[in-house]
Amino acid sequence: MKIKLNIWLLLGVLLMAAAFSGCDDDDEELNNDPIVVNSVFLQDAESTVPDRPVDFIRLGQVLRLEGSGFTGIRRVFVNGYNTYFNPVYVTDNSMLLQVSRDTPTSEAEEDVRNTIRLVKTGTEKVIPLEIRAAAPSVSRISHTMPLPGESITIYGSGLVEIEKVVFPGDVEVTEGIESDEDGKFVTVTVPDGVSDEGGSLFVLGANGGAYSPAYFNFKGGVILDFDGRGQQGFWSWSETGTMINAEDLESEVIGTGNVSQGNYVAHRPARLESFNPAANRRSEVWTAGNDVDDWRGQLTPYIPATTPVNQVAFQFDVYVPEPWGGTGFLKILLMNNYNGGEWTGFVYNYLPWIVNKEVVPFETTGWTTVTVPFSQFYGFSSTETDFTFEDVLAAREAATYKNFGFFFENSDVTLSNVSGNAADSEVVIESAVFDKNVYTDNWRIVSLERPVYSDFPEEEAAAE
Template sequence: MKSTKYIKLLCMLLLPTVFISCNKDDEYFDEKYQSTPITVTQVYLEDYESSVPDRPITYARLGQLIRIEGSGFYGMKKVYINGYDTYFNRAYVTDNSMLVSINSDTPVSDAEPEERNIIRFVKNSTELSYNFTIRAASPTITSISNTLPATGEKVTVYGTGLEETSKVTLPGSIEITTGIESDEDGEWYSFTMPSGVTTGGSIYSEGANGQAATPAYFNNADCMILNFDGSGTQGFWSWSETGSMINADDLVTDPVSGSNRGKCLQLIPERLIAAGGIMSGKPRASECWTAGNDDAADDWSRMYQYIPKETPLTEVALQFDIYVAENEPWSNCGHIQINLFNNFNFAGIGSDDDGSSNQVAFYVPYIQDGEIVPFYTEGWQTVTIPFSEFNKYATLIADKETPTFEDVVTDRNSASYRNFGIGFVNTDFTYKDVTVESNTFATHIYLDNWRVVPCKDIIISDYPEDEEETE
């Protein structure tokens, strides 16, 4: 049970500030207090929602309310946190304690070096500078540029609050402390993939604002669908020189210098590009499938040992890697359709395939924020599409249902043909309020490493014991 003492304290803070006279008879300004030495013995975090509402701490974040304990506070004139003149209500100042809310405008990484991580208490005739760490909001992770990198490839992790990242720990407890670059605005950090990383999982990082973790899909190939190099089986039938079906002879060697990934899929085969490209208005322009019913790997229940069948689909994703060269960007034409099994026509967005009950998803990377932006990548880039974004499951979630990974596996195994497929569609369509008209298409788009991964966000609490109590 939370302490009644601190709930009452919160209620007091929510009351309008009591006006206190500033005339010469106000004892707070009596000169005898202005020379009393200031000491700080402990700083506490005031959080009535926590199991420890008055918690001793060694750092605090912007926006948090702290209680400072010590002596000589009565008569305090100014408090500067990281050099920022911080308001405090003297109604909540005694000689041994005072409450201060850390303003969200307080500088952190951009504070002056001599003022950073210092709370300065000022009275007329004395002052005290107290060393205390100030952090911005807890860091978060939004994506990873390349979750299945080869040794020597650059990896960039995107998010917020990632400034001054100084340590990165990869799966298998492999630590990186040198060669890390990070954005001064905290939007990313990067490192070079070392050798010897043999397991998959999360990346943990440490920086100015604390620790952050990625979902557990880094270097995770446990649930590979097809990598074109022996993991998974490609299926093809009714192949022709001018047809949409992609066979093993259409595969190409990794075009990215130094990547050494072996074989990969060229989404528009070279034979079609050489013949003039994909004509405008063409559905089912190209297609690549797994082997289907006769291949044990196409029974995804094999993945339950890595991703429990009861996992919500917001926490399970399809991943694949894509490469589009900077000198040949993808723009203004076409899109990728992803079919969970072979029951759809690769007719694209706006077709019968694009129904609320269908197990399909689409990928149109050149439409960004309502505009068409030429798309290219710096080396291989990972695409992550949670299964919750496939039409059928997105509809269920919108109806307040909770589909699980077992639903995906059941849908595939109950289909007449459980081939998994990705293909290119070159028709007119409208996506996210942007209308695209088809044109002849001959851009080189490369895909590799189709896989299923866990994608649950990992939130690292400053005080994990609170999480344990609420579980």
């Protein structure tokens, strides 16, 4: 009985060995099958051509290799960088691969630069393919309504070796452009002839092209510049009062680099030496409001009422010649329905001297642009409601007093009101006497939407 049992056990072992040997033979064959790549495709669901044959790929993009012999691939190297791939998306004739944003480009070793290396146990394949850095992007512009001849800084990423900047009105600049080595910013001098209709800046460099939001030199969005565009409103003025009238405006040329433009407002008027602490509404300045302001008529020809509030913003230029920190802030009010001290409703409190929950004194050498999307106004900040520009227009139209304006507040600041984190509610920054100067000018409503840039010109033309 034992002999028969041992024979059956032996036969079972032999059969299993044969089976494993067969599997090993199959694996060995797959591992040695040559890898053939016939085509490389860019996979982009948002493109008009979601499966496009290409001869280059950018960091972060997904490519599809088409050919044969992909089964058994163990490792993939892009520019020498060991790149993860999901075997679920590999068949013998096709393979999906996302190029990691950590892949080196110009820093890659020369012998592996612009290559994709596919490795199996018994063979490998090197594919020559241009690997480009991620497309550049523009996050903000230092001044969006500068004077011709002034320098501006365009901030973003991938802004390497910028060779051309195109201003609204198709005014091109190709000389005097200075790019940051890390691609974080580029400086350029503003030319003559920029269109007053405004629009996006376009930059083109080593990594491709990018557009800014369509807010550069948008004169049609100005609601008050203290020089004829828009109308200032004031009432109940007194020598020691909070109201700022036309006589309080200043016009001396101030600022370095980007200078003042005609009249502007000092939020601590020269007639007031300082503001006491623990007090709100220390000064106030307004548009004319009722029967004068017409946002719907002025703005909706350029910015549709259906535009999401995170794509429409209030912009203004600010100049702070001395360090400002620890006390005082500007309250931006959609209408004149507030008394001061609010951290809710259709207002936004501007405190540039709080950065990452720390007091960091703020100052500027010249005038610079501040952009506040309407989604940051407290009454439109809920992510549970899809607010549009129509909600902003309707809120103003329903107001008793339709003046748009600023308060200068000098009260204590509870950090949670700034950070939005309830855990910071016990941190209070106590106010102090304020005797600095904060100036603003060129109040305007702008669009944050931007054209879509594509590496493929026919797509960009279709988008326009």
